Amino acid sequence: TRALRRRFVTRKPLFGPPVEVRAVDGIDLRVRRGETFAIVGESGCGKSTLARMLVRLIDPSEGAIRFENRDITRLEGAELREMRRHLQFIFQDPFASLNPRMTVGALLEEPLRAHGIGTPEERRARVAELLGRVGLLPQHASRYPHEFSGGQRQRIGIARALAVSPKVLIGDEPVSALDVSIQAQVVNLLQDLKEEFALTLIIIAHDLAVIRHMADRVGVMYLGQLVEVAPADQLFTRPRHPYTEALLSAIPVPRVGAKRAARALEGDPPNPIDPPSGCRFHPRCPYATELCRTTVPELAIGADGASVACHRAQELTLEGLAAEGGGR
Ligand code: SF4
Ligand code: MG
Numbered sequence: 001t002r003a004l005r006r007r008f009v010t011r012k013p014l015f016g017p018p019v020e021v022r023a024v025d026g027i028d029l030r031v032r033r034g035e036t037f038a039i040v041g042e043s044g045c046g047k048s049t050l051a052r053m054l055v056r057l058i059d060p061s062e063g064a065i066r067f068e069n070r071d072i073t074r075l076e077g078a079e080l081r082e083m084r085r086h087l088q089f090i091f092q093d094p095f096a097s098l099n100p101r102m103t104v105g106a107l108l109e110e111p112l113r114a115h116g117i118g119t120p121e122e123r124r125a126r127v128a129e130l131l132g133r134v135g136l137l138p139q140h141a142s143r144y145p146h147e148f149s150g151g152q153r154q155r156i157g158i159a160r161a162l163a164v165s166p167k168v169l170i171g172d173e174p175v176s177a178l179d180v181s182i183q184a185q186v187v188n189l190l191q192d193l194k195e196e197f198a199l200t201l202i203i204i205a206h207d208l209a210v211i212r213h214m215a216d217r218v219g220v221m222y223l224g225q226l227v228e229v230a231p232a233d234q235l236f237t238r239p240r241h242p243y244t245e246a247l248l249s250a251i252p253v254p255r256v257g258a259k260r261a262a263r264a265l266e267g268d269p270p271n272p273i274d275p276p277s278g279c280r281f282h283p284r285c286p287y288a289t290e291l292c293r294t295t296v297p298e299l300a301i302g303a304d305g306a307s308v309a310c311h312r313a314q315e316l317t318l319e320g321l322a323a324e325g326g327g328r
Contacts, residue, residue: 024050024060025224025275028299031168036194036201038211038232040247041221042269047204050221051172054202055087056080067168085115088161090171093153104131104148104156105141111163130159133196134189151182155189162193169194170202175210187214208247212236220244223272223280226299230306240308240317242285279311287312 024046031037039047052058054065056072064073072083102110108127112118118126128138134155145153154174161169174190175183191214194201205211211218215232220241228241239245246265270276270283279297282288291311299309310316 024053027063027221027224027226029219029226029229031200031202032217033167033200034198035216036191036203036211036214038203038205038215038218039221040205040208040211040218042247042265043206044269044272045221046224046272047206047221048172051089051170051202051204054170055084055089057089081115085164086167088164088166088169090154090157090161090169090174092173092177100145103142103144107145107156108141108160108163111160115164117164126163130163131156133162133193134159149182150178151186154178154186158186158189158193162197165197166199168200168202170204172204173206174203176205176207183210190214208236208250220247223269223275225280225309226307227281227309228306229299230308234304234306238304238317240302240304240306240313241281241310242287242312242316243281246284279309287316 027050039050041047049058053060056065056075060073064071066072067083067087072080075083099107105124105127108130109123112123112126117123124141127141131138131140136152136155136159140148140156145156148156154177158169158174169190171190175186178186187210190201190203193199201214203211203214208218212232218228218230218232218235219226220228220235220243222243228235228239228244230240235244236248239248250265265284270280276283276293278294279285279288279292282292285292289312295311297309297311299307301307302313
């Protein structure tokens with residue numbers, strides 16, 4: 001079914017002076033209700049900016065963001081608050097922006113109070129319930145953030161986001177600050193909560209391995225633009241865009257043509273203030289042609305359901321298949 005009930009579309013937002021950085025430049029994206037959609041790319045590609053725009057922590061300078069068929073781009077006041085209740089954000093370090101002198105109980109109660117939910121007793125009960133849901137204990141409510149490990153803090157951050165019963169959770173690198181052993185636990189927790197509360201998850205990551213077992217679909221960003229959007233299993237086994245292929249070369253997954261682009265990501269990405277002409281990936285792309293240097297490739301939907309912004313995507317996929325058939 002095409003359950004496009006939840007729809008985010010942003011078009012060509014730019015940031016104004018002093019420096020015009022096209023952090024997110026012409027993203028057009030739909031997230032389906034109940035799916036886990038991952039946005040991946042190197043640091044500085046604009047994925048955090050995009051995530052913050054979706055919840056209006058940053059306003060797009062152009063374009064529109066729609067949620068449940070409603071344009072939320074310019075909501076203010078009470079309407080903005082109500083919308084935010086449904087779209088909750090999980091930060092990489094949830095306590096970096098929170099008051100370290102508040103107890104965990106007070107931190108979890110705060111969003112409930114802000115939205116006028118429940119009596120004081122009901123809110124206390126809800127806090128205890130939330131702590132249980134994320135694998136912590138009721139007595140943790142009287143402790144302070146610094147008394148917890150990184151993994152526990154992220155559980156508290158998730159509980160805080162869940163407090164107001166949102167429909168969408170947006171996590172900006174929610175596990176990348178954690179030890180690898182803890183990452184899997186938090187990823188599993190997010191998966192369980194997603195099922196239990198029928199959430200839509202949008203996860204931002206620079207590490208494809210993190211979202212591999214989690215995402216239903218993946219959007220790959222490069223210098224402020226989406227270069228590929230595909231179902232996760234397809235993206236991991238048969239990447240269509242040369243940049244996706246290069247990103248994947250860092251993790252051990254069997255796939256077509258893996259060796260070809262492995263070296264493409266040496267060095268830093270170009271400066272987003274002055275992005276390359278044509279295809280922004282062309283200075284690092286092993287397949288670049290003259291057309292790539294002059295003409296911007298559009299994100300186009302292919303027969304296999306993946307959307308790819310590459311002039312040579314079709315031809316390279318066929319080559320990859322031929323190489324695989326040849327037993328390389
Ligand atoms: Fe490489 Fe050209 Fe495709 Fe860009 S459009 S990814 S430069 S082949
Ligand atoms: Mg970031």
